[in-house]
Structure formats: structure tokens, C-alpha cells
Amino acid sequence: MIRLTRNIEHDLKTNQSFAVIVVDKNESQLSDFEAVCTSNNNETMQLTTKYGKINIQNIDGLFSIGEVLLIFSEVSKCQRFYRPEATINTILLTEECDQLCIMCSQPPKNKRYDHFDLYFEAIKLLPLNARLGISGGEPTLLKKNLFKFLEKVYLHRNDINFHILSNCQHFEKDDIKLLSKISHKILWGIPLYSHIPDTHDSIVGKKGSYNNVLKNFNYLVQSGSRVELRTVLMKQNYNDLPQLADLISTHLNWIEVWAIMQLENYGYAKMNWDKIFYDNSINFEKIGFAINTLTAKRLNVSLYNFPLCTVPDFYRQFTTRSISDWKQKYLDDCNGCIEKQYCSGFFEWYNIDKGFSKIGLAT
């Protein structure tokens, strides 16, 4: 596991938070937004910026060239905003949420990290065509500022792509205009757990959620927005998958991809694990049926967080390496597996005793 936020010691001449990009340069030639990264031994790392020096203890490894860091000098923290080697870099915008999903891996808290100006400064330092995730909590609770931010980024850096996870509860008709303008730069990850309103509502812990999602899809489709529909697989909705696939292939066939996702055993999911975990290594039938339906109708479907060995042969082509590199791991059993480089692996906090009953080497 890679820790993304670190405590720092510093002698900075500023109280402001700022963003820097790690470069390979002579220290005397640094500009305001550049930093040089050096290390004396394996324990500590030193960053030299225009404002002074920063020390970071217990490092996992040197920051790579091109990495963008946020320095919060007042609270002595450093956040790894953009790592070039990561599969995706994500901004956690807020931990507030208006839904209370039974498998939430990150239960809501009253905390916001809406440093939009700082994020904007950092985005200016990103490489061309960079991709950024925005997550929460529920990002659209800060819709007004978020949309302003997205528009501003679009004006200055229209090469940046966003992947935003949202519960699709807060879009309005008035948003269509702005959404159309930036729609091709944003992929909305939106959850839908069942074709039955009550099942969906009980999973997300909010009455009327299903109807809101379906209603708000109108605004998304009218603005030409791109949607990745996400369904977390659970005991509660396993049996609904074939009918959900029918709903998607007949009425939501404009989506880009349907992602069927395995659980991340953290937060509420860990708490409710025995009640919700569906072991697809024992029976894959209905998932397979759902995939068949979408594939037959030429729609994209993807399996996220499914280790390859838990999926029957034919369906392995639909899996992706979806787990972010900083919380991904492989088990001891995985050593020597020839499919390892194609496999999503497991979450850092995966518990073998309560997990899949059939895992093993692919041969």
C-alpha cells in the first residue's frame, strides 16, 4: 500500500498552501511551482522548493519526475496529487453524502476538502491529456462550486479528462447547458443496483433514490454526457442482474459501459460482510447471463475488482485491472500465476478467511 498523504517537517517561508511538480533541475533554476527531490538514505527524503526545504520521513520510495504534490504548509501535510505511474489519480472532494449504502467502503463524515483553487493550480501542472478522478462522499453536494471548477479547467486545460463518481441525485434541468459544454471530457460513474426501485432504495438507504437516478439520466442523456453505470454485486441484487441487464439494454443503451463490481471490504462493507458478500467463485450463472444480454446487444460490460481465478474462462475477457495501485495487493498464492499481470488482484484489506472460496493459479 502507498500512503498518499504524509506529514512533513519544513522551513517554508509561506503559510499558503501550494502545488509543486517534481523536476530534475539545478536547485538554483527552480521556478515557484517546481521542486527537486533528493534523498540521503532510504529513511528520509528532501524536497527543495522556492519557498524552502521540506523533509518527509519513512518514504515508500522517491517521488518520480512529473509527480504533482500539494503542500499544506500550515498543517504540515503533503498530498500526492498526481502520480504519473498510477492507473488513476483521484481527488477526494468531500466525505459528506446523502445516501448511506450498505456496502459503502468510505462511510460519510462531515469533512470537506474543497480546495478548488489549489486543485486548479495543480491541474495546470499536469501532463497533456491527463485523467483525474473526482470522488467522495458525494461530489455533487458541492455542485455549484464543482461545476464552476470544471468549467474553469475546461477553459484553460481542455485536454484534461475527469472521471466523477456521483449518485446522480442532484442534477437539474438547468445543468444541461453546462453539462453539454463539458460532457465529452467527463465520464460519470453512476450506481444502479437493481431494476426494482425498492431493492435499489434499500441498498443505498434513501427512499426515492432509484426514481431520482432514472429521472436525472434524462438530463445526462440530453446533455450528451458519458455514463459508466456501476452495479456493486451483493447477495441482495445477485438475482436481479438478468432483469437489470434487460433494463439497461432496452432503455439505457446509451451508456458507455456497465461495470459489475465486487465489494471492497472496508467501512460498512466490512461491517456487513457476511450479509452482503456474494461469492461469485461458487456460482457465476446470473452474472454470466447479464453479461450475455449486454454483449448480444453490442453494449460494453466490464467486471471490476474480480480476481481472474474467480471468473469462468469465457468471462475473463470482461475483467479489468480496476483496483487502484495504491490499495492493490496479490496473495502469496498468486506467486507464479501466469495471469498475474492481467489480474485485478485483491484489495489491500482483503480477508482470505471470509473471501472467495475458490481461488488458485491460472494455468
Add this chain to the structure above:
Amino acid sequence: MIKFFITTLAAAGLIDSPDDLIKKDEDQINSKISENAFFKYFDYDLGYTLAGHGSHSSHGSHGSHGSHQSHSNSGHSSHVSHVSHQSNSQPSIPNIPNNNSTPPKSILPETPLELKGTMGSFKILTLRVQAVLYAYGYYNGPLDGIIGQDTKIAITKYQRAKGLTTTGTLSDELIKSLQLK
């Protein structure tokens, strides 16, 4: 409502030649496409590819936009209520072949169309053939990607009706006739 079904089927590639249905309005439509981002999503080409999965990004020429116009304002939500119109009388044929138990070859029933190496794309093509035959009313079994008895009968019936060589299996002629290529 009829318009809706035509376009839905067309978008999914399930009817004969939506081109003909739409050509009339094409000039009128073309002028509107650029104005309304909504239409982007109906800008499908109808050709399936063998590789299939992931071929979405290559959006093709025409679209089924015209008849969708009525649809865009009345909204999706009104359609959601008739989700259950597809019958759920599901599978008599087991959906997924069990890969874990491999009995000796002599006991295995013969699967005539198993092509080693291209199994994945072959099954995907089979799925799409089943979906189209289902839409035409020749096939009423599950979408399982397996050429079983029902699928063979459906293919034969279709081939007879269209005057193709009757093989009961996937032939180039069949794929072309179903506009899957």
C-alpha cells in the same frame, strides 16, 4: 411509441435496414445533429464486429436520430415502467458450461462449433446471432452463446425463409444476411 421501438431496435442493430426508415429525414436531421449533443448517443453504426467488445468508440455514419426527437423531451422515465416486457421464461439450457469438471473426452457430448483460440469472439458472435434471431421471432431460447438444438433450428428456419443455403450453423452468408458484419 412505435417510433421508439424502431429506434431502440435500430440502435441495438436488430432490424433490417433502419437506413430506409430514416433516409427521408436525413437532411433535416443532419442540420440538427451538430446543435444537439443528445443525438451523439444514437450515432451508431450498425455493423457488428467479431471482436465486438470495446468496438463502441468507432461510431459510424448515420444514426437513428430522426425518430428519437419525440423521445428526447418526453424523457426516459416514462419508458422505464415497461421494463418487464421481455419475458423471463429463462433458461432450460444451462447458461454456463461447467469448466471445473472435465470428464474424459469419450463421455463429452460433441460440441460441433467449438473453435479453439477464437472461442471468445465466436461465443460473442453466437450471442449476437441469437439476439437478432430473437428479435425476428425465429429464436425463443436463452441468450447463452451456445449453438444448441434451439439455435440450430432457428438458424435453419431463418436460412430457409431468406433462401440461403441451409446449414443450421453460422455461415458467412447468414452473418451477412443478419447484418452482423
